[in-house]
Amino acid sequence: MKISDIKNISIIGAGNMGHQISTLCAIHGYKTTCTDISQEMLDKANAFVDKYLPGRVEKGKLSEEQARQARANLRFTPSLEEAVKDADYVIEAAIEVLDVKRKLFADMDKMAPPHAILATNSSYIVSSRIADATKRPDKVCNMHFFNPALVMKLVEVVQGPHVSDETTAITMNLCEKLDKVPVHIKKEVDGFLLNRIFKAISKEALWLLDMGVASMEDIDNACVFGAGHPMGPFRLMDLTGIDLAYIAETEAFKKSGDRSDLPSPSVVAHYVKGEYGQKTGKGWYDYSEKQ
């Protein structure tokens, strides 16, 4: 397969990442089908696109024709089979739970055309933990976008030992077609590149907070005004989801047995209260009034 053979892209999951990746693909000319098990999430994603595209036209970032074409390229369906049956490339962005992803990949393997590449946008799960649920492991890889996917340029493409050079090359090329900057990660490693670096920063930030050394506002300010980060670790966690941090760290602990991998007490406190960050209106910061 060549990059020019990719015409139809399917996105699995219409949440935080899925609705933005879907919009991105549609804007860049791909016939895009997005699916989710939640009709509410599909409706929300649809409403987002209806608002986002005219907004881009108003800002002069898209012509009216480009916006009309992008809208025509994008559809939403609750049926997984309907979503992937004509796919050339699938990007899975469902919740970060290994068993859910393995079941999805096993199902998609049966439903998608044999040539289709099945990529996961997972932040922490390497594709070798999923690929053996399919009969096409050479076509199963990690394609890791960053949040918000319509804005952030970086995509990490991870080539596990089972992934073919062709799958990697097409995935890197697809990133470029989507106007992203791909980096090729040649070995599977938990957290890939950037999340490993962020994990080290956020671990230290949480320790400083839990020890009462400084407030979260001051820790965020130190990172923004001292290190030039666009946002501090607490704002970033609110954006990416405290639930995601909790799940990723719990999984890391299950694997390593190392207590230092456990989520910090303050992350657990937010998680059990359902305070996941921006998506629930409250996390480290309160978004209810401001938003």
Ligand SMILES: NC(=O)c1ccc[n+]([C@@H]2O[C@H](COP(=O)([O-])OP(=O)(O)OC[C@H]3O[C@@H](n4cnc5c(N)ncnc54)[C@H](O)[C@@H]3O)[C@@H](O)[C@H]2O)c1
């Ligand atoms: N949030 C981030 O900053 C971020 C960044 C990069 C990658 N990721 C990864 O992207 C994936 C999605 O994360 P998110 O933040 O968008 O999560 P989210 O909770 O916002 O959305 C997940 C969606 O998956 C849907 N879903 C659950 N099971 C499904 C199934 N069987 N079939 C179809 N849809 C299903 C849910 O209904 C939900 O809408 C995760 O693997 C995560 O690790 C997240």
